[in-house]
Amino acid sequence: MGSGRRWAVEFTDNSTSNSSRDISDPPGFTRASQEQDDSALSKQKKDAEANWKAQKAWEVAQAPVKNLFMMGFMMWMAGSTVHLFSIGITFSALMQPVNALRGVGKMFEPYKDNRVDLLVPKLVFVALNLVGLVLGIWKLNTLGLLPTHVSDWVSSLPPPQEVEYSGGGFQLY
Numbered sequence: 001m002g003s004g005r006r007w008a009v010e011f012t013d014n015s016t017s018n019s020s021r022d023i024s025d026p027p028g029f030t031r032a033s034q035e036q037d038d039s040a041l042s043k044q045k046k047d048a049e050a051n052w053k054a055q056k057a058w059e060v061a062q063a064p065v066k067n068l069f070m071m072g073f074m075m076w077m078a079g080s081t082v083h084l085f086s087i088g089i090t091f092s093a094l095m096q097p098v099n100a101l102r103g104v105g106k107m108f109e110p111y112k113d114n115r116v117d118l119l120v121p122k123l124v125f126v127a128l129n130l131v132g133l134v135l136g137i138w139k140l141n142t143l144g145l146l147p148t149h150v151s152d153w154v155s156s157l158p159p160p161q162e163v164e165y166s167g168g169g170f171q172l173y
Contacts, residue, residue: 050115057111061121064128067096071132075139082143090143093136097129 071093078086100107104125108118140146151157 046115050113053111053113053116057108057116057118057121058124060107060111061124062128064097064100064125064132068128068132068135071096072135075135078139080142082145086139086143090136090139090145093139094133097132097136100129101126101133 071089074089075086075093078089080086104122107125108122111118137146141148147153149160151159
């Protein structure tokens with residue numbers, strides 16, 4: 001009882017007798033097959049993780065669709081007159097896709113893997129955000145804030161003639 005611990009177990013084998021390493025494996029059992037099972041299990045685990053990453057990358061790529069419908073509805077509700085609310089909605093519709101396009105690499109970074117092809121999800125993400133940008137530019141045009149005529153650039157030229165006139169209703173005396 002020279003050591004301070006009463007129930008200590010020492011796992012080092014200093015004996016000269018036959019150890020368990022010298023005993024052969026039972027029939028039907030080989031250590032190589034166990035290692036192969038472990039490698040097959042780890043391969044299945046890695047494949048499952050790659051499938052999960054690919055699925056999540058596609059979810060991130062298709063997320064701008066929800067934003068498109070929401071932004072389109074908000075722009076429709078804002079109307080076609082120039083006021084603070086419509087300009088704020090239009091600015092938001094322009095900035096959200098621009099910021100998303102600037103951060104494409106960061107959006108897909110958690111799903112980067114050798115087994116996962118991120119090119120197609122990234123292209124879908126970029127295309128959907130470009131559609132959102134076009135939607136914002138269309139709203140700018142409907143508000144009349146895009147310079148689409150020569151007189152918008154040169155002040156000495158007359159503005160274009162209006163093609164539509166609004167009128168009607170009842171005259172009240």
